[in-house]
Amino acid sequence: MYDLIILGAGASGLFLNKLLSGKNVLILEHNEKAGKKIEVSGGGKCNITNKILSYKNYYPSNPLLKSYFKKFDNKSLLKWIEKNGLKVRELKPHQYFFSSSKEILRLLGAKNIIFGAEVFEVVKREDFIVKTSKGEFRAKNVVVALGGKSFKKLGGSDRGLEIAKGFGIGYREFKPALVGLSVQRSEEWFKRLSGVSVRARVRVDRREWVDNILFSHRGITGPAILNASLFWERGFIEIGFLDNVKKYLKNPNKQIISQLPLPRRFIKEFLSVVGVEDKKVKFLSKEDFKKLRLLESYKFAPAGTFGFERAEVSKGGVLLDELSEFCESSVRGLYFIGEVVDVTGELGGYNFQWAFTSAFCAYEGLRSLI
Ligand SMILES: Cc1cc2nc3c(=O)[nH]c(=O)nc-3n(C[C@H](O)[C@H](O)[C@H](O)COP(=O)(O)OP(=O)(O)OC[C@H]3O[C@@H](n4cnc5c(N)ncnc54)[C@H](O)[C@@H]3O)c2cc1C
Known part of the structure; x- marks a missing residue:
């Protein structure tokens, strides 16, 4: 039994896991390695965030976003990166990159991941049961960090939305975005x-x-x-x-x-x-x-x-007004973070920023519970 299972070893799941280091946490990931999208992002240099952040611009406007960025914005992310000994450079106007995506992947690296575990379903009895291709896992809390449907070859799926649907949580169907x-x-x-x-x-x-x-x-x-x-x-x-x-x-x-x-x-x-x-x-x-x-x-x-296979992200996802300021849904102990949430940003680092911001918000909600 785990205190928390994080579904998906992508940007948001790995960051949340890092923040909760030392806790009884498991990550389930169907790829054979973590952070495949991070690795290829920004031409292999990962455009992690942007100098200019506004919840009104750069994201389809949603006033609910304000409270999330208040907890963790671009400055908080840059500070965290620096504190952990990494450097970013403004390689394009306002856009921050690493020398190589491998730097951030190394920092987010984790041992508590089961790879090759495709998540099929989550059900709630007394606790949560996560059904996967590698068997069933139990936890007191579950964070859905399964990302969007784009780039299937890098791990993209819409399983996160199927999980939301299973619990009657409102969402908008994914559509290709940041796409030709x-x-x-x-x-x-x-x-x-x-x-x-x-x-x-x-x-x-x-x-x-x-x-x-x-x-x-x-x-x-x-x-x-x-x-x-x-x-x-x-x-x-x-x-x-x-x-x-x-x-x-x-x-x-x-x-x-x-x-x-x-x-x-x-x-x-x-x-x-x-x-x-x-x-x-x-x-x-x-x-x-x-x-x-x-x-x-x-x-x-x-x-x-041009379709999901060419789309950098998927727009749509679990509706923000279905989630608390800690990204917890109406089902106690079930959280949604990252691209699976209906928040999609423009080019320029806004999508990683949201992945990290939402992960931080979930961390704030979970840290006193586990
Ligand atoms: C080519 C490309 C370049 C990009 N460049 C940038 C950039 O420079 N800057 C930027 O801000 N954004 C960029 N993005 C977008 C960014 O990668 C995503 O918005 C971000 O990774 C979302 O984080 P996430 O944790 O929500 O999802 P992901 O990082 O996609 O993580 C989700 C994880 O869940 C796993 N998963 C999915 N379904 C299942 C399942 N059923 N069972 C088990 N595991 C599963 C996936 O394999 C994946 O590891 C880029 C995207 C692509 C495709």
Whole structure:
């Protein structure tokens, strides 16, 4: 009998385990090693957190988030990292990375893990019984840290939501997020531009990102699109390739292509799609200008996403208002932390930050009990 069983040896489960070092805790993990997503994250350097953290921005807004970050925010995480002798560097603006993900994996390393144990089900009698491919395990408390459904090859599953469902705990189905978007027939031309990258303004609802977008053989991706995918459900996305077309077409005796600050391949394809010939600016008609202004605001409805296997995270999960400030559910002793909870952040370290924040909140709830 354990005081606590943590389901999943990923970012949130490993951190909680570390905080509870010395306690009667077991971790169950179906992979053959811990933290597979941590290992590959941030190009092998793990973008652990961000200099700027706000529960209103960078996460789909939910006022309930405030109380969790109040307990453990980016500064708390950076302090913990430093206290444990590791260093992070701001390799991209505001984004903190390790020299190698292995550093944080080593720090979070644990001996109390049973690998190759796929969790099937959790039931509650007097205590909890966790049914797995390696038999049944009993505990007074269970923390579900099973992550999301994306990247099955790294361990992703939706078992966490099945467990929630079994206990009648409310959740939103997982959907792929931080993922590329596939296109409808009207945007087939994006595919012909596969490999071309441009800096653009991407807008969904009232959110906006100015960053790179990348055309691909499946549609469109790149950081601005990945962030937009977090907020896009259905309907339109708007891309501004240029802020003001006229501003660039100053010389009446020069061709359009030579004046617009966009990759040649992109402009050629765009002109052919909208039906404007590359000509000297003085020969452009009013109608031509109208078409060119689509570069300032190109609206299209994506067909869907590239799917869970390409999605950095899964949005959806156990609803935050089903959990206490310690991430405990209405079932006493049953907690949910990390990506299995309906909190998903933008690119830039916000998802690890949530994994660590929620683990800390569960630790606060559990430390006096076990
Ligand atoms: C390629 C990639 C790169 C990323 N880069 C970044 C980044 O740089 N910065 C950032 O903030 N976020 C990044 N993320 C997202 C980040 O990895 C996750 O948000 C984070 O790992 C979530 O932590 P977690 O503990 O909730 O889940 P996970 O870390 O996914 O851990 C869940 C664990 O549960 C195990 N598990 C699942 N189902 C079962 C089962 N049925 N039985 C037993 N075990 C099971 C899994 O194998 C896994 O070990 C990246 C994700 C991917 C896929």
